Amino acid sequence: MSTLAPARNSSSADISTQSHPRGGGSGWWLYVLLGIGILLLVGPFIWMVLGSIKTTGELRQVPPTWLPQNPTLSNYTDLLDRLNFARFFLNSAVVAAAVTAGNVIFCSMLGYALAKLQFPGKRILFAVVLGTLMVPAIVTFMPLFVLVANLNLVNTHAGLILPFLVGAFGVFLMRQFIGGIPDELLDAARVDGAGEHYIFWRIVMPLCGPAIATLTILTFLGSWNSFLWPLVVANTEDMYTLPVAIALFATGQQETNIALLMAGSVVVILPVLIVFILLQRYFTQGIAMTGIK
Amino acid sequence: MGAGRPASMAGRSHLRESLVAWSFALPFLLLFLIFMAGPITAALITSFTDLRVTDIRNPLSVDFVGMQNYLDVLGDARFQKAAANTAVFVLVGVPLTMALGLAAAVGLNQQIVRFRTFFRVGFYLPVVTSIVAIAVVWRLLLGTEAGLVNGILAGFGVDGPGWLTDERYALWSIIAMAAWRNLGFLMVIFLAGLQTIPGDLYEAAEVDGANRWQRFRGITLPLMRPTLLFGAVITGIGYVQFFEEVYVMTEGGPLNSTLSLALYAYDQFSFGNYGYTAAIAFILFLAIAMLTLIQFRLFRTET
Numbered sequence: 001m002s003t004l005a006p007a008r009n010s011s012s013a014d015i016s017t018q019s020h021p022r023g024g025g026s027g028w029w030l031y032v033l034l035g036i037g038i039l040l041l042v043g044p045f046i047w048m049v050l051g052s053i054k055t056t057g058e059l060r061q062v063p064p065t066w067l068p069q070n071p072t073l074s075n076y077t078d079l080l081d082r083l084n085f086a087r088f089f090l091n092s093a094v095v096a097a098a099v100t101a102g103n104v105i106f107c108s109m110l111g112y113a114l115a116k117l118q119f120p121g122k123r124i125l126f127a128v129v130l131g132t133l134m135v136p137a138i139v140t141f142m143p144l145f146v147l148v149a150n151l152n153l154v155n156t157h158a159g160l161i162l163p164f165l166v167g168a169f170g171v172f173l174m175r176q177f178i179g180g181i182p183d184e185l186l187d188a189a190r191v192d193g194a195g196e197h198y199i200f201w202r203i204v205m206p207l208c209g210p211a212i213a214t215l216t217i218l219t220f221l222g223s224w225n226s227f228l229w230p231l232v233v234a235n236t237e238d239m240y241t242l243p244v245a246i247a248l249f250a251t252g253q254q255e256t257n258i259a260l261l262m263a264g265s266v267v268v269i270l271p272v273l274i275v276f277i278l279l280q281r282y283f284t285q286g287i288a289m290t291g292i293k
Numbered sequence: 294m295g296a297g298r299p300a301s302m303a304g305r306s307h308l309r310e311s312l313v314a315w316s317f318a319l320p321f322l323l324l325f326l327i328f329m330a331g332p333i334t335a336a337l338i339t340s341f342t343d344l345r346v347t348d349i350r351n352p353l354s355v356d357f358v359g360m361q362n363y364l365d366v367l368g369d370a371r372f373q374k375a376a377a378n379t380a381v382f383v384l385v386g387v388p389l390t391m392a393l394g395l396a397a398a399v400g401l402n403q404q405i406v407r408f409r410t411f412f413r414v415g416f417y418l419p420v421v422t423s424i425v426a427i428a429v430v431w432r433l434l435l436g437t438e439a440g441l442v443n444g445i446l447a448g449f450g451v452d453g454p455g456w457l458t459d460e461r462y463a464l465w466s467i468i469a470m471a472a473w474r475n476l477g478f479l480m481v482i483f484l485a486g487l488q489t490i491p492g493d494l495y496e497a498a499e500v501d502g503a504n505r506w507q508r509f510r511g512i513t514l515p516l517m518r519p520t521l522l523f524g525a526v527i528t529g530i531g532y533v534q535f536f537e538e539v540y541v542m543t544e545g546g547p548l549n550s551t552l553s554l555a556l557y558a559y560d561q562f563s564f565g566n567y568g569y570t571a572a573i574a575f576i577l578f579l580a581i582a583m584l585t586l587i588q589f590r591l592f593r594t595e596t
Contacts, residue, residue, distance in 0.1 A: 027405040034400055038415045041473065045418065047441055048430045059433070064444035102324075110321040118307065119314035125322075132329055136534045136581060138555045139574040142567055143335035144328065149349050163328040166321050196313045225423040227537050228559070243425040247541050250429045261429050268426040276421045280414050283421065 045273070052076070052263040059258050075263035083260070084237060085245070085267060092241040095160045095230075096223035102165030103219045104212055111174025112200050116186060126175070133168045137228055145232055155235045164223065170215050177211035178204055213282045217275070224272060242268045339571040346565030355568070362572035372573070374549045375557040382468055382553065383532045383584065390472040390528055391521065394479025399513070401480070402487045413484075417477035424474070428541035431470050432457065435542075457543055460550035467538050467551055475531070479524045486520030487513070522592035529584050533577065554580070 047066070051059055052075055054068040079085040113119070114126055144163050145154075153159035181204060189199050205212070230241040240248070246264045254260055276283060335352075340362055342355040366372050397416050401409055419427065434441050435456035443453030456466040490513065498508045514521075536555035539545055545552035545560075558573040 027403065030400055030403060030406065034397075034406070034412050037397060037400075038412060041419060041477070042415050044427075044430055044434055044473075047434065051430075051433070060439045062439050062444070063447055064439050064441050106321040106324065109317045113314040113317035117310055117314035117317070119311040122314075125318065128330070129325065132333070134530065134578075134581060134585070135333055136530075136555075136574065136577055138534060138536070138558050139336050139571075139578050140329065140332040142562055142570050142574070143332035143339060145562075146335070146349055146352055146567070147327075147332065150352075162324075165328075166324045171321070196317070200317070221421055225425075227423075227425050227540075232562075243423050243537075246423075246429055247425045247537070250432070250541055251544060258433055262433065265426040265429050269422045272421050272423070273418060276418070277414060280410075280417070283417065 048262055048265055052266045054259055056257055056259040075259045078260055079263055087238060088240050088242045088245040091239060092224055094157060095241060096220045098161045099164045099223040100216055100219045103167055103170040104215055106166045107170030108174045110171050111178050112204055114175045115178040129168045129171050141228055141232060148233060154233055155239050159233045160230055173211055173215055177208055181207055217279060217282050336571045336574060339568055340575050342568045344567040346567060362568050366572050366576060371549060372557060375552045375554045378464055378552055379533060379554045381464060382535055383529060386468045386471050386532050387525060387528050390475050391479055391524055393472055393476040395483050397476060397480040398483035398487055402484060416480050419474040420477045424537040425541055427474060428538050432542045435466055458547055460547045463543055463547060463551045467542060470538060475528060482524050483520060486517050490516050518592055522588060525588045526585050529588060530581055533581050533584060
């Protein structure tokens with residue numbers, strides 16, 4: 001059964017390998033343009049990493065420097081000792097992990113029902129869920145805050161997690177992917193007397209590897225980077241997530257300590273960049289997988 | 294697939310299958326109703342009430358004020374400024390980001406390009422990063438005195454302006470940052486679209502003597518229409534709601550020149566004016582719906 005996954009996979013994934021014959025030419029100018037593009041896009045990251053090992057004094061220097069004159073790790077030790085960044089990191093990780101688990105499980109379950117089972121109300125349900133993709137976060141955050149306040153969940157991990165345990169994108173992605181699994185496979189199991197829940201957990205989910213990987217990465221990333229809701233719900237420092245901590249320091253008490261802000265930005269961005277570079281196939285695969293072509 | 298339900302299924306009652314299906318949907322539905330559908334409905338109702346932060350424990354006790362919140366919002370000079378800024382951000386930012394994303398995609402789709410994965414990963418990097426952290430870095434990058442941009446300009450003898458502190462430049466700087474951050478996402482979508490265009494079309498056009506630009510205008514753009522539409526809609530929906538960038542970089546200033554609708558709504562929420570906040574949010578929602586509709590008209594396939 002597991003041989004199915006790679007076979008499905010190859011048809012939709014890696015959009016970069018094939019290309020079409022185009023007009024010739026030496027094309028050196030193309031590399032020049034692409035190279036300038038890369039410099040402009042990656043340059044700020046390099047400047048950020050280099051800046052994080054400079055002193056605030058050097059960062060304020062005119063003209064600005066590229067390479068640090070006296071490299072120091074004191075910004076990072078300050079983040080840990082004075083600003084409790086380990087705690088913010090942990091909060092971000094816990095929230096993102098819980099949100100991701102919820103989305104993978106619950107969205108896959110609904111995705112299976114929508115793709116492979118018949119029931120009244122199916123079309124309307126799918127349309128309503130998809131419709132919420134268009135609703136801006138700014139519409140729901142205020143009533144959500146009133147709700148969470150009345151559940152006494154303000155400034156708790158549960159308050160940060162619960163509203164985002166399910167989402168329309170996950171349903172869409174999993175429904176698309178599960179729809180591609182042959183019915184014959186499921187029917188064979190049904191003939192053998194397997195129940196739908198057994199089929200879902202033991203046959204369908206193991207075949208959904210690529211889709212689950214994509215959903216995991218995108219959901220984790222979305223949660224890791226999310227800002228508005230944690231800003232509203234996390235009131236005390238021990239509940240801050242990384243983006244909230246960075247934003248509040250940048251606009252408040254640490255505003256002038258720009259070396260610390262640089263190091264903080266590295267802590268938020270660098271883990272994501274590393275994961276992205278290692279797993280970049282799954283990021284772009286998600287776009288191909290949802291059938292956007 | 295789609296060959297009809299096999300014989301083994303005939304015995305299973307529809308009722309039983311429906312119940313099983315709903316049992317799969319139940320956990321999602323409960324969470325969805327409580328944390329998504331419920332709040333959307335509540336927001337709509339709240340926008341017609343005078344709910345304030347002091348009513349938070351008893352949200353049902355508020356008074357209905359009809360369209361008053363909407364009238365107040367529309368008459369507020371700060372709202373008008375925010376709406377104008379948001380319109381500029383979307384009307385300039387979306388085409389700019391799309392043009393850059395398309396240029397990158399077309400460039401990477403050329404057969405001669407080596408290291409394609411390297412370039413693609415590089416262009417996509419900013420997309421995966423936290424907007425907040427990016428905004429912090431860009432705030433320093435665009436600093437008037439010690440910012441890297443003005444440092445480089447100074448090397449050419451140009452005295453760079455206060456990109457974020459001068460009201461003439463602040464919004465444009467933030468648009469540039471948004472385009473920088475999002476073009477990689479569109480590049481990936483557009484690359485996928487470009488690769489569905491058959492290569493022989495270009496060859497035939499080349500034989501007929503069409504130059505590079507004519508081939509782009511005559512083949513690429515028309516065939517990319519659905520992909521471009523998708524990119525425009527997704528980017529538009531995101532841009533209408535821009536918030537983190539201005540929250541971190543300018544706090545809406547200087548002189549409200551970068552105040553966005555979402556930041557304006559957040560401000561009102563902070564002041565405790567919940568009914569008012571909900572009205573702004575729904576105006577924003579309406580703007581998104583209208584923008585999406587317009588884009589569908591603009592990109593509709595000519596028949």
